[in-house]
């Protein structure tokens with residue numbers, strides 16, 4: 001796959017997120033997560049958590065831009081735990097539907113992994129083709145996830 005050299009990547013953390021246009025990234029994720037998305041308010045909470053300096057919180061927000069326009073975004077949350085619970089949860093990743101298949105999603109996940117410590121958990125619907133991306137990057141699925149919805 002040819003890497004698109006015109007795409008630049010930024011990483012925002014609790015310590016340094018000056019220049020992050022939160023609404024721009026929220027709107028992007030809300031639109032481009034497609035059917036795998038959540039309510040805008042939930043994506044906003046996830047971003048606030050990622051950028052929080054409170055004990056046990058934090059994470060990162062990654063943004064891919066081409067000619068100034070957002071073409072991809074990812075949010076990772078720290079769990080504040082380790083060992084029996086993975087240190088990080090990759091909550092959202094999306095690439096603009098006109099820019100898919102060019103390596104942007106892969107680069108975002110790679111950068112998020114490189115810039116975090118410990119294991120990364122994520123969940124993905126069985127039919128979501130994003131599974132291919134995660135599996136190519138070495139993610140495995142040993143567990144089934146169950147939830148008691150309340």
Ligand SMILES: CC(C)(COP(=O)(O)OP(=O)(O)OC[C@H]1O[C@@H](n2cnc3c(N)ncnc32)[C@H](O)[C@@H]1OP(=O)(O)O)[C@@H](O)C(=O)NCCC(=O)NCCS
Nearest residue numbers: 033036093094095100101102103104105106129130132133
């Ligand atoms: C999932 C998503 C982020 C992937 O982004 P992308 O930029 O298109 O992915 P990439 O081009 O970096 O692909 C990375 C690898 O995964 C593979 N892949 C990605 N999408 C694929 C698909 N639909 N079918 C098969 N393989 C796929 C690519 O072939 C590539 O493999 P390679 O490195 O061996 O060539 C993008 O499709 C998306 O935004 N989907 C909607 C939102 C979503 O489902 N998010 C994840 C759940 S939270």
